[in-house]
Amino acid sequence: MMDNDSEYIRETEATRVRVLSEALPYIQQFVGRTVVVKYGGAAMKDSTLKDKVMRDIVFLSCVGLRPILVHGGGPEINSWLTKLGIEAQFKNGLRVTDAPTMDVVEMVLVGRVNKEIVSLISRAGGLAVGLCGKDGNLITARPQDQEGIGFVGEVSGVNIKILETLSSNGYIPVVSSVATDEKGQAYNINADTVAGEIAAALGAEKLILLTDTPGILKDYKDPSSLIPKVDIRQARELITNGIVSGGMIPKVNCCVRSLAQGVSAAHIIDGRIPHALLLEVFTDGGIGTMILGSQFT
Numbered sequence: 353m354m355d356n357d358s359e360y361i362r363e364t365e366a367t368r369v370r371v372l373s374e375a376l377p378y379i380q381q382f383v384g385r386t387v388v389v390k391y392g393g394a395a396m397k398d399s400t401l402k403d404k405v406m407r408d409i410v411f412l413s414c415v416g417l418r419p420i421l422v423h424g425g426g427p428e429i430n431s432w433l434t435k436l437g438i439e440a441q442f443k444n445g446l447r448v449t450d451a452p453t454m455d456v457v458e459m460v461l462v463g464r465v466n467k468e469i470v471s472l473i474s475r476a477g478g479l480a481v482g483l484c485g486k487d488g489n490l491i492t493a494r495p496q497d498q499e500g501i502g503f504v505g506e507v508s509g510v511n512i513k514i515l516e517t518l519s520s521n522g523y524i525p526v527v528s529s530v531a532t533d534e535k536g537q538a539y540n541i542n543a544d545t546v547a548g549e550i551a552a553a554l555g556a557e558k559l560i561l562l563t564d565t566p567g568i569l570k571d572y573k574d575p576s577s578l579i580p581k582v583d584i585r586q587a588r589e590l591i592t593n594g595i596v597s598g599g600m601i602p603k604v605n606c607c608v609r610s611l612a613q614g615v616s617a618a619h620i621i622d623g624r625i626p627h628a629l630l631l632e633v634f635t636d637g638g639i640g641t642m643i644l645g646s647q648f649t
């Protein structure tokens with residue numbers, strides 16, 4: 353063996369040991385704590401990546417954290433709408449949802465995406481239970497106050513009992529963002545919003561949004577313009593001054609709302625990076641953009 357080879361092996365092993373040992377204080381800090389993860393959009397398209405995310409969720413659960421996974425599925429809804437000849441329309445990052453679109457949203461999110469994720473987590477050795485807002489009265493919805501957007505809802509209540517019962521018994525809740533009002537009308541709620549409200553209701557340690565950009569960018573077309581850390585006030589300003597637009601608006605809004613209600617930290621990270629979740633939770637550097645509550649600023 354060449355000297356260079358043995359040096360390389362020593363360095364690689366040193367790195368592996370460092371990474372494992374760096375994780376210890378985070379495991380100790382977060383054991384028993386709830387981490388709400390939102391996974392969706394383009395970051396959910398690649399099946400190898402999807403497997404890795406599910407393994408990470410199982411990892412979190414196995415080392416004693418309580419992960420709750422809220423999923424999206426916008427691209428899959430779009431592709432089913434196209435197959436059915438229904439045009440997809442958005443206003444401020446939210447899907448305009450008429451009655452036929454609502455049916456498709458429910459079929460795709462609850463019937464397909466949710467069960468696929470549950471099955472992937474099971475294959476990775478975890479105990480997942482699929483839920484939508486209707487199950488165990490988890491989420492109650494009311495119509496979003498916006499003209500011409502149809503059956504788009506916002507969260508009017510979260511019943512945390514079912515989540516706590518599942519989490520405290522080692523199950524991983526997997527939640528899709530369809531819920532009903534008190535009359536039984538179904539609503540389509542943005543999945544980031546649902547994740548934020550669940551994190552707030554549970555007083556979660558962390559809210560982590562996995563998406564298809566490195567985090568919040570100063571210029572969303574320039575991946576090197578990452579903003580690593582902001583506080584609530586700066587995050588609000590990013591929306592009002594137009595730096596944050598489109599689908600990033602509900603993300604930043606839900607982070608801000610959850611932080612204002614006691615969640616310790618919210619993160620917007622790149623779900624296209626393999627094992628992004630583990631890098632965020634268990635390494636000193638973390639990744640993506642961290643939004644901190646006012647108690648930290």
Ligand SMILES: Nc1ncnc2c1ncn2[C@@H]1O[C@H](COP(=O)(O)OP(=O)(O)O)[C@@H](O)[C@H]1O
Binds near residue numbers: 392565572597600
């Ligand atoms: N300042 C910004 N930084 C990063 N992304 C931004 C920003 N403003 C707008 N965006 C857009 O927001 C998108 C993420 O939102 P969205 O597509 O709804 O994600 P997901 O499908 O993962 O929920 C990015 O791909 C990007 O096009």
Ligand SMILES: CC(=O)N[C@@H](CCC(=O)OP(=O)(O)O)C(=O)O
Binds near residue numbers: 391392429505540541
């Ligand atoms: C009201 C609204 O826009 N609902 C979203 C729900 C799914 C979602 O949020 O999916 P992503 O996270 O993959 O974008 C939609 O219909 O696309």
